[in-house]
Amino acid sequence: MSKTPDLSGLEAQEGKGWVTARTLAEALPYIQIYDRETVVIKYGGHAMGEEAVARQFAADVVLLKLMGVNPVVVHGGGPQISAMLDRAGVRSTFVDGLRVTDEATMEIAEMVLSGAVNKEIANWISLAGREADVRGVGLSGKDAGLLTVEKTTRTRRDPDSLIEHEVDLGFVGEPTRVDPKLIRGLIESESDWVPVIAPIGVSEDGRTFNVNADTVAGAVAGSLKAKRMLLLTDVAGVLDEKGELIRQMSVAEARGLIASGVATGGMIPKLETAIKAVEAGVEAVVILDGRRSHAMLVELFTEHGAGTLIQA
Numbered sequence: 001m002s003k004t005p006d007l008s009g010l011e012a013q014e015g016k017g018w019v020t021a022r023t024l025a026e027a028l029p030y031i032q033i034y035d036r037e038t039v040v041i042k043y044g045g046h047a048m049g050e051e052a053v054a055r056q057f058a059a060d061v062v063l064l065k066l067m068g069v070n071p072v073v074v075h076g077g078g079p080q081i082s083a084m085l086d087r088a089g090v091r092s093t094f095v096d097g098l099r100v101t102d103e104a105t106m107e108i109a110e111m112v113l114s115g116a117v118n119k120e121i122a123n124w125i126s127l128a129g130r131e132a133d134v135r136g137v138g139l140s141g142k143d144a145g146l147l148t149v150e151k152t153t154r155t156r157r158d159p160d161s162l163i164e165h166e167v168d169l170g171f172v173g174e175p176t177r178v179d180p181k182l183i184r185g186l187i188e189s190e191s192d193w194v195p196v197i198a199p200i201g202v203s204e205d206g207r208t209f210n211v212n213a214d215t216v217a218g219a220v221a222g223s224l225k226a227k228r229m230l231l232l233t234d235v236a237g238v239l240d241e242k243g244e245l246i247r248q249m250s251v252a253e254a255r256g257l258i259a260s261g262v263a264t265g266g267m268i269p270k271l272e273t274a275i276k277a278v279e280a281g282v283e284a285v286v287i288l289d290g291r292r293s294h295a296m297l298v299e300l301f302t303e304h305g306a307g308t309l310i311q312a
């Protein structure tokens with residue numbers, strides 16, 4: 001009697017193919033929703049983690065572009081700036097999550113953000129997309145008048161005298177104007193260019209400023225009236241008072257989380273940015289864990305999404 005060949009390995013392999021095909025087919029409605037829509041992705045310094053994670057992120061950005069989405073990446077690099085300041089022996093302090101930036105700090109922050117981090121991300125996108133000619137284009141707010149800022153002011157109340165006094169953050173800026181012409185030109189071009197933006201801005205009188213990357217992403221997304229802004233960070237999303245993930249919330253509920261003290265630290269500027277972006281015409285903002293592989297794909301192309309969605 002002839003022996004039946006053992007096909008279990010082959011079946012397992014074929015089974016995987018069928019699962020992949022079904023996943024792709026199920027993504028069809030979402031692929032159509034995002035077809036030629038702009039999605040601004042804020043890629044935080046913590047989410048970058050190891051090189052393999054960052055390369056995976058770049059490959060997912062390429063996939064988005066090839067699926068018809070127009071991704072625009074705004075990156076951070078806080079931990080990377082801190083590491084370089086340490087090496088240079090420059091001490092760094094933060095006020096309300098913003099780095100106090102003197103001249104020496106500004107010089108190093110710009111080197112790290114516009115130089116190392118920006119070019120690395122653009123390069124990884126170009127490498128991941130080279131077969132299809134998808135190319136990362138590294139820019140900062142200094143290019144083509146992209147980001148005009150004014151000096152950020154912060155006040156503090158003295159606990160004894162109760163008198164308010166100004167805290168000088170140095171070269172820290174708030175966006176006052178985004179000129180999106182260059183970005184529009186890149187995303188609407190026949191070429192598959194993906195803009196990658198470092199959070200550096202210029203004041204009206206031409207001085208260089210360090211800007212929180214969430215804030216830059218919000219301003220860019222607002223000026224482009226993006227379909228989505230994704231804030232990739234190092235938590236699953238916004239957590240409620242019991243530490244459970246909130247899947248969806250309104251702008252009013254986001255304000256409530258800040259007021260009640262459930263959102264603290266770095267989550268406050270993220271929610272404030274999300275609120276401003278929605279008010280500026282971004283359809284929805286999602287805060288999600290950028291360390292999880294394919295988090296952006298799960299968010300955009302599956303029924304359940306990932307992280308916390310904030311909309312009007």
Ligand SMILES: Nc1ncnc2c1ncn2[C@@H]1O[C@H](COP(=O)(O)OP(=O)(O)O)[C@@H](O)[C@H]1O
Nearest residue numbers: 044046233234235237238239262263264266267
């Ligand atoms: N309610 C909350 N839900 C989730 N995270 C929160 C909340 N309140 C505070 N956080 C903190 O916010 C952090 C994310 O902000 P941040 O560290 O600035 O991120 P990034 O460096 O990615 O911009 C989380 O790691 C968490 O410690």
Ligand SMILES: CC(=O)N[C@@H](CCC(=O)OP(=O)(O)O)C(=O)O
Nearest residue numbers: 044045076077078098099211213
């Ligand atoms: C003014 C200010 O604080 N600028 C930030 C810019 C980088 C940033 O925002 O990076 P993450 O998104 O990785 O935190 C900084 O110097 O750290």
